[in-house]
Amino acid sequence: MTLRIQAYSDFICPFCFLAKTPLDEAVQGKDVEIEWMPFELRPSPAPKIDPWEDPSKLRGWESYITPMAEQWGVRMKLPHISPHPYTGLAFEGYHYAKDQGRGNAYMSRVFAAFFQEEQDIGQLDVLTKLAAEIGLEEAGFREALQSGKYRDIQAQALRHAYEEAGITAVPTFIIGSERVQGAVSREALESVIMQQLEREAGGKTQGLQCDASGDCAP
Numbered sequence: 001m002t003l004r005i006q007a008y009s010d011f012i013c014p015f016c017f018l019a020k021t022p023l024d025e026a027v028q029g030k031d032v033e034i035e036w037m038p039f040e041l042r043p044s045p046a047p048k049i050d051p052w053e054d055p056s057k058l059r060g061w062e063s064y065i066t067p068m069a070e071q072w073g074v075r076m077k078l079p080h081i082s083p084h085p086y087t088g089l090a091f092e093g094y095h096y097a098k099d100q101g102r103g104n105a106y107m108s109r110v111f112a113a114f115f116q117e118e119q120d121i122g123q124l125d126v127l128t129k130l131a132a133e134i135g136l137e138e139a140g141f142r143e144a145l146q147s148g149k150y151r152d153i154q155a156q157a158l159r160h161a162y163e164e165a166g167i168t169a170v171p172t173f174i175i176g177s178e179r180v181q182g183a184v185s186r187e188a189l190e191s192v193i194m195q196q197l198e199r200e201a202g203g204k205t206q207g208l209q210c211d212a213s214g215d216c217a218p
Helices: 014-026 055-072 088-099 103-115 124-133 138-147 151-164 186-200
Strands: 003-009 032-038 172-175 178-181
Touching: 003 014, 003 186, 014 055, 014 103, 014 186, 032 088, 032 103, 032 151, 088 103, 088 124, 088 138, 088 151, 103 124, 124 138, 172 186, 178 186
Parallel strands: 003 032
Antiparallel strands: 003 172, 172 178
């Protein structure tokens, strides 16, 4: 049975981008399905996050994010976009991409555009270009965002994250019946994934065996 992982994150959360690499590595070769779950750290009209004007956040980059990125081999930078954009529109684009079977590819492309290329992912033109780069139909994507087709779906996704799932910080991963909060190593994620896969299989690890009839087989 396929193990489902719900990955709650926000495009402007540096730890979410950091956590994506060990998550991608941990699920390789396993019967696992990742579903990205939207979470906006500062939904409009709350004040935007502006780390370049916040010395404590700059110190956090130097003390925690940069060393961890180097340790895990993740190429990233603090984008010179001040303040950081709202991410509601980008998540509306995610819902469109998900409907087209390209949700995971869209998440990867938008994350990289922000934390590696310093693109303003709050802009419709930027998001439309990124969508086209992963094979989405450009006109259809733009029309969906301009018309607000996915606005209510995104609002529902936020209500689910805030109220139903009780998410208070990201990244948070719901792996089967386990909740993992924060960016953790590939090894830590693999341990939880393997435990949950075994649980899904009824707590059994299948190997060579002989049954009561005397038949021996895998």
